[in-house]
Amino acid sequence: MGVKGLQTFMDSCCPEACVTVHLREMAKQHAVSQEAPTLVVDGMACLRHWYSCKDWISGGQWKEYMDTLKSWVEVFNLAGIRLVFFFDGVVEELKRQSWLKRRRRVNGDVCKIFSHIKSCGEQPVGEMCVLPSGLATFTRFALKSLGQEVFCSVREADFEISSYAREHNCMGILGQDTDFIIFDSAPYLSSSKLRMDTLTTVLYDRQRLCQALGLALYQLPLLACILGNDVVSEEQMKHVRMDAMAIYRQSDSIPYHGAQHGQMIFAVSQFVRSWSESPKDVLPPTLKLSPSDKELLERGIQSYFLSDQRKHQSSEIIDHPAAAVYQKYVSSTILQACREKHAAAEGFMVYSVVSEGVVECSNSLEDEEDTELLPQALVFKPCRQRIYGLLLLHNGTDVNPPAIKEWFVYPDNPLKEPELVPPVPLNLHGNPPALDLLWFGKGPEVSSLQLSCFLAILDCPDLSDLYGTIEEPIFITTCLVTYIVIQVQTLSQEDVDAYLSQALCLAQKSSQELQEIKLPFLCSRVVQLGCLYVRGLSYLLGANCACGCPLTTDTLMPWNSFDGRLFHSKYLLAHSGVEDVMLLDNDVSSLTVLHHLRAKVKEVCLKKGRMLQSRPRRHTSQFSLKTREEPQHRGRHTGGWGWRYQFEPRGGHHNADGWRGKGEVRRGQHHYDDDRARYGRGNFPSTSQHLDSQQHHSRGAPSNRRGRFNHKGKYHLAPRWSQPYAP
Template identity: 75%
Template sequence: MACLRPWYSGKDWVSGGQWKEYMDILKSWVEAFTSAGIRLVFFFDGVVEEQKRPTWIKRRHRVNGDICKIFAHIKAYGEQPRGEMCVLPSGLATFTRFALKSLGQEVFCSVREADYEIASYAREHNCMGILGQDTDYIIFDSAPYLSSAKLRINSLTTVLYDRQRLCHTLGLAVFHLPLLACLLGNDVVSEEQMQPIRKDALAKYSKLNSTSYPGSQQQDIILAVSQFVRSCSESPDVLVTPSLKLSPVDKELLEKGVQSYLLSDQTKHLSSETTDHPVAVYQKYVSPTILQACREKHVAAEGFMVYSVVSEGMVECSNSLEDEEDTELLPQALVYKPCRQRMYGVLLLHTFSDVDINPPPIKEWFVYPGNPLKEPEMVPPTPLNMQCDHPGLDTLWFGEEEEISSLRRACFLAILDCQDFAELYGIIEEHLFITLCLVTYITLQVQTLSQEDVHAYLSQAVCLAHKSPQDIQQIKLPFLCSRAVQLGCLYVRGLSYLLGANCASGCPLTSEALMPWNSFDGRLFQSKYLSAHSRVEDLVLLDNDASCLSVFHTLRSKVKEVCLKKGRELQSKPRRCTPQFKTGEEPRHWGHTGGEGLGRGIHHSTEGWRGRREARRRYHLYENRGRQNRGHYPSTSQQHPDFYSQQYHNRGAFANRRDSRGRFSHRGRYHLAPRWSQPPAS
C-alpha cells in the first residue's frame, strides 16, 4: 500500500484517475525488478482489524478535511491543487491488485493485519527484504526493512533501516522492540494510554542524564523508555512484566499490542495464541465449500467484498472525492446502497438447511459526507427481482450445466436492476456492456443526472479504446469542473461494486472487462463533460470519428429506453461551464477543438470590489471551517446553485510574470466564480 502514491504519478489524480497511464507505470516498475533478477510478492490490506478501528476512523476524518480543501480550491481556481494536497483516485488499491495479477505478479490480500502477514511471509520464505513504509517492519523480527519512499527505481537503490544497529544504539535486544513500540504508542496502544509510564521513565532518565540539547525531547523520550524497557524486561517468554504498574484493562491492551508483533513461529511457546478472525454468525448462511472458496478468492486477490460479507458480515469503504456542499449529487455510498443490498441477498438469502432465512444486517463502515462514523450502519440484504428462484450459492458458483451461465448473468444484471440488457450480451464489447449497465444504474439512482452527463460518460468510454496514454496526456483542459470530479469518482466506485456483484454471481463476466483502464479515464471524462454541456454535435463529441457513432447511439438509446420503462425521463440540462481566467487575460470564446472545447462566451460582471472581497471571505471561511462543525448531508431536494453561473472575475494584484526560462509563474489571483450565485434557467 505504501507504493501506491509513488506508483500513481499521473498528473491528473482529481478527475477519477488516468488508468491507462497508470498501467504503463506499473509495467515499467515491475520490469525494473524482474530484469535485475528480483521476484516480487505483493500484499494488500484485506481487512481493518477492530482493535485498529479508532485509528482508521481518525484517519478518515482527517482525509475528509483534505477533500473539503481540495473542492474549495477547484471551485476557486478551476485547477487541481498542487503540492501535498493530494487524494489518490478512488478504488486505486482494489484495481491495482488486478493490474499486478494481469502482469503475471504474485499478489496476496490479507485476512488479518497486512503488516503481520507481510512480516510472517518474509520470515518464512527468507526474503531479501520488505519494501514498504511503516516503522512496524523494523519492530517485527523478520526480513530487512527497505524504504519504498526513498526508492530510486532507475538505479534500484534505497535506504535500509538496520534492526540490529537500532538495538545496539538503544542497548536493547530484538525481543525488546515490541514492548518499546507499544510504550511509545502505535495503532493498538495509543500514546495517551501509556503517557504515565513515559513520564516516569523520562523523570528517571533525566536524573541520570542532566545534559539536554534543543530539540532533543523526542530523542530523550525514546532513550528513556528504552532504558525503562531494558530494566524491567529480561526474558522473551514474558510479554508484559508484572513490575509494570498497570490497571487490568491497560495490561491486557499492552499484552495485545506486544503480541501483535510476534510472528506465528514465535508464539508457539506462549499460552495465548494469535488466530485469524473468529467464526462469525454470518458463516452459517453459506456452506463450508462456499466459505472456503470465498477465502481462497480473497487471499489470491481475485474477489472483492464477498469474503468479508460471508465471514464477518462487515464491509468498509474509505474516502471518496465528494463535495459535501453539492446537494444535487448523493454520496456514492448511498447511490450504490441498493446494489450492495441485492449483492448481500445473493450471498445470504438462499435455501440452506436448518437456518433462519433472515440473516442479520450487514455492518457497513462507509465514509461519506454527513456520516460521523461513530458506529456502523446496519444494512439488511434484499432479495433479487428474478423470474426464477435463487438456485443456491453452491449451484450458482460451481454448477457446470449450460443454463447456469445465463443464470449467472441474470443474477448479475438483477443486482444492477438492468435485466433488460441481457439480450445485448455478446453483441457489444464486454467493457461497453459494463459501461451501459453502470451508466443506466447511476441514471436511475441519481435523479439530477442530465442527458449531457450521460453523453459524457458514454462518449469517453467509446473513445477511450482509440486513445493511447500519450494521446490522453495531450488533452488540454481549460479548467476543471468540480461536479465532473465527483461524477468521475462515482463511476469508478461503481466499477468496484460491479466487481463484488460479479464475484457474488459466480463470475459471469471477466474481471478484465470491469477494469477502469478499459472504460474510464478522468482527464478524458472532464474533456467530454465540458463538450457535452456545450451541446456540441455527436460527431464532434466523438472526436470526429464516424466509426464510433453507431456504438454511441446504440448505448444512448438503450439507456433512455430502460430509464423510460422505469419511469425515469432523462432531461437535457446543459450547464454553463466557464473556465477560470488568470489575471491579465481577456475573455474569449473557447472553440470546439477535437471535441474538447467550450461553446460559451465569457462576460465580465460588474460586482466590483465588494463582491471580490465577499468571495475571498467565503472561500477562506469554508477552507478553515472545522469538520466537527459540519452538519449531516443536506437533503437532495434542496436547489443546488450552479458554480459556473453568473460568474464575476477577481482582478488580482499582480500580473503573470515570466521566469528566467520564459515560463509563466502565476503571481496573481485567479478569477473567482462563486457557487452561491443563482442557477441558470433550464
C-alpha cells in the first residue's frame, strides 16, 4: 500500500520529483560502476502489468500469460539489464489489519463481478477486475522456469527488496509502492508507468521531494507514519494531522492553496520539520504524544530502517512469539530446508506452517449467492489438514497437536479472527513417515512412499495405478478432479467431463488458438469451478512440497493442465449433450483415455460413497443468444457454436439452504467432517433429485485398445491396461 496519498501528491503537486527516465540509459550509466546493472522487481506490484490477457474471469489464460512473461523478460535481457524478482512470502502481524481491510474491499468487487455476469452474461470491463487465483504463487515458478532469479520474502517484502537493492548497489526498484520513497535504498521506478516499447518509466526522486517539503531525508519515515501506512493506520494518527493542519493555517507563511490532501502533506511536513532536532532520535523528544501513540510511531519508524541501519541487528529473522510452538515439531534440518526452499521460491505453504503455524489465502472468485458450491477454503480444508498432519505429526508424540491459524477469505467469513484448524494424520499403513526420510531419502522405496503420501493427502490412494501410464499433468488433473468431486456433492458427470476434456485438449493448442475460442456467454457457475480448480493446484503444490516432491514442480503448473476459456467452452459443450468426440475436438485417439479416466474417477468416488451421475443443466437464459459459426482449425472443433442453445448463466438448480443453510461457520472446528455435515452432504438433496428428465447424452464407444501418452501428449499403445473401460 505504501504511504497514504503520497504518490498522488507527487504526481499532482510535486512534478519536479517525478522524472521520466530511459532504463537503457540508466543501465549504461550504472554499468560504469557495476558489471551487470540490476533491477529489483516487486513482483506483487507488477502482476496487473504482466497479466494483460483479455480474459481473466474463468480461472486464467495461463499459456498466454506465460508468453507475456517470456516476452517481458526478453526485453530487459536484450537491454543488458539483470532482473531480480521478489514476492510476498508472509503477512506480518503488524500489517495484518491492512491485509484484512484490503481483502474485505475486494469482496465487494467480487459481488459486483458476479452480479454483472448473471445480468449480462459477459466479463466485466474497466476497473472491475480480479486477477486469477494463485497468480502470484504460480508467477514465481513461471519466472524461475524462464531462468530468472526469484526470491520469496521471509518477512515484509518491501523491506527485503529495499535491503537487497541497497546492499547490491542496484540501479533501481521497479514497483508501485511509495514505501520505496521512504526507504534509504535504490531509486524507485514506477511499474504502472513503464512503457515496454521504449523502456521508459517515471522515477520518483526522494531528494527532490524533500527539497519541495523542506525536510531532511531522515525525516521521511516520521512523515510516512503520520500520513498513514501499513503499520500506522491513517485513522490512528488523524488527531496529529488535525493539529498539524491547524498550526499550518495559523502560520505566517503562505499556505498551499491546492487540494485538501496536498495541504495536509505540506502541513504535516511543517509539523515534522519543527519537531526534529537530530537524525539520531527515532522520535523527537519535544513531540507531545500519549505513550501508546509514541510506541506505535516508534514501531512504524523502525520498520523503515534497513538491516545495515539497525543497531545490534541479528542476521537471523526475529521469530514470531508463536514460532517455538510449531518449530519443535520438526528437526532443525527440516526447518532450515523449509526456510531455504521458501526464500528461493521453490516451496509453497510449508514454511509458514512449520515456522509460525499461520496460513492465509486471499480472495477467490466465489459467488456468495450460489449456495450449491462450497467455497474453496472449505473444499480443500481436509487436504490442508493432512498436509499439516504430515508436517507436524510425523513423530507421533503429541496427543493434542497445535491447531494452525487460517486466515482464509470466503463468503460469510467476517475475518475477525483466524480459524483454528487442527492437523489430521495421513491414512497410511504403519507409522507416519519421518520428514527427514521423505525429504532427503533416496531410492525407489522412498519415491514410492512420497507418492503414497501425496495421494493420501488427497485421500485418493486408488489412483496410484494411473501414475506412469499417462502424462503427469493429466494424472494431476485426474487426482484433483476426483478430490473435488468427493468434496463437492453437487458436481455432475458433465462437470467432470469438462475438467478432463479440457486437460486432454490443452496440450494440442497454442496460446493463440486458445484466445480464438468463442463463447456465446459466460456462466457464473463455470467461473467459480475454474477458480476452484486453480486454487486446488496451489494446494497440490503444497502437498508435493510436504511429501518431498514426488512430482516435478512443472507438472503442477496451471499452463500445463488448465485454460479458463477452454474450460468454459468444454463445460457448455458437456452440458449441451454433445458426443464425447466433440469434447475432444474430434480427436478419436483420445476417446479411450477419456473413458478410462472417467471410469476411474467414478470408481474411486463410489468407494467413498459418492455416486457420480449425469445432471445436465439446461435452462432458459435471461438474455438471448445468437447462433455462431466459427472456423475450424486443422479439422478440429475450436469452441465455436454451430447450434442455437439457451443456457441459464446463473447455473441453475440452487438449493435453498446449501452449504450455509445451517448457520454460520464456527471458528476452531476440530475436524473437517463437522464442516461436511454442516455445509456438505447433510444439506444437499439426493443426486437423483437433480436428474434431468432427459437421459444423459450418448457417449462414444470406448476403443478396445490400451495405451499411454507420449511426450507430445498423443496416446499410444502400451501393455498397461488389461481391459477396455466403459463410460
